[in-house]
Amino acid sequence: LAKTTQPISMDSYEGQEVNITCSHNNIATNDYITWYQQFPSQGPRFIIQGYKTKVTNEVASLFIPADRKSSTLSLPRVSLSDTAVYYCLVGDAKLNYGGSQGNLIFGKGTKLSVKP
Amino acid sequence: NAGVTQTPKFQVLKTGQSMTLQCAQDMNHEYMSWYRQDPGMGLRLIHYSVGAGITDQGEVPNGYNVSRSTTEDFPLRLLSAAPSQTSVYFCASSYLPSGYEQYFGPGTRLTVT
Numbered sequence: 143l144a145k146t147t148q149p150i151s152m153d154s155y156e157g158q159e160v161n162i163t164c165s166h167n168n169i170a171t172n173d174y175i176t177w178y179q180q181f182p183s184q185g186p187r188f189i190i191q192g193y194k195t196k197v198t199n200e201v202a203s204l205f206i207p208a209d210r211k212s213s214t215l216s217l218p219r220v221s222l223s224d225t226a227v228y229y230c231l232v233g234d235a236k237l238n239y240g241g242s243q244g245n246l247i248f249g250k251g252t253k254l255s256v257k258p
Numbered sequence: 259n260a261g262v263t264q265t266p267k268f269q270v271l272k273t274g275q276s277m278t279l280q281c282a283q284d285m286n287h288e289y290m291s292w293y294r295q296d297p298g299m300g301l302r303l304i305h306y307s308v309g310a311g312i313t314d315q316g317e318v319p320n321g322y323n324v325s326r327s328t329t330e331d332f333p334l335r336l337l338s339a340a341p342s343q344t345s346v347y348f349c350a351s352s353y354l355p356s357g358y359e360q361y362f363g364p365g366t367r368l369t370v371t
Contacts (some may be wrong), residue, residue, distance in 0.1 A: 176359070185262075185348045185362025186301065229300065247317065248293070248301040 160217040162252050164230030169209050175206060175213045178229040180251070186229060190215070209227040220256045227251040242253045259284050262363035270274060270369045271339040279334040279366050282348030287361070288354040288366050290332040291316070292324065294345040295365075300350065307332055339370045 147165040154160045166175070174193050178186040190197055192204040192213070203216040217224055229251040265280045283290065291306035293316075303316030307326040321343060323335040332351075336343060346367050350360040 183365070185350070186360075187362070187367055188359045191359060247303065250298075250300040 148252045161216045165212050165234045171222045177215045180227045225256045264363035268367050277305040281332045287351035290351045292334045293348045341370050344370045
């Protein structure tokens with residue numbers, strides 16, 4: 143599985159756009175990039191997943207350059223409720239039966255603090 | 259749908275005791291997994307299962323056993339609790355084709371004294 147590197151923490155203010163970048167230099171051809179959000183005392187929540195270029199949903203956008211060695215999670219106009227830890231994961235999204243792809247690795251994530 | 263449920267929410271054990279953390283999902287997901295999360299740390303995968311009767315080890319499997327007799331349930335057993343197993347435990351599930359889009363339970367906070 144490709145190792146990911148992301149900033150330990152970030153600060154922002156309400157109403158700003160926040161971009162969190164994840165580095166994954168050893169990403170494989172079959173790997174997808176997935177982001178999760180975790181609030182204190184809760185389990186992580188899936189935010190977005192992508193393979194290349196740009197993916198957008200109602201919560202966030204995910205930008206992936208052509209070489210796919212990094213990705214950027216973009217949160218538009220954050221609010222205090224977006225204060226959370228954000229995890230970047232890279233791996234084969236189609237888990238094969240009994241395959242090693244079942245071994246999903248979360249790093250320490252990026253702690254985003256949104257201030258008023 | 260209740261999603262992924264975990265019981266108990268809190269548990270205190272003495273060193274050497276054994277117990278089972280329960281996890282159930284009602285979404286007919288093939289893939290289920292257990293993670294532990296220590297303070298200030300990310301999640302570490304303990305065990306996972308890609309279907310009934312099939313389990314495999316994750317990153318930190320020592321001291322834990324799992325079984326998957328049904329699609330819905332995936333219990334985690336602590337054989338002989340140790341203080342190093344004090345942690346928050348999360349269970350998750352997903353459709354196999356969806357891979358990384360996992361649904362997490364609310365967690366069990368375990369303290370071993």
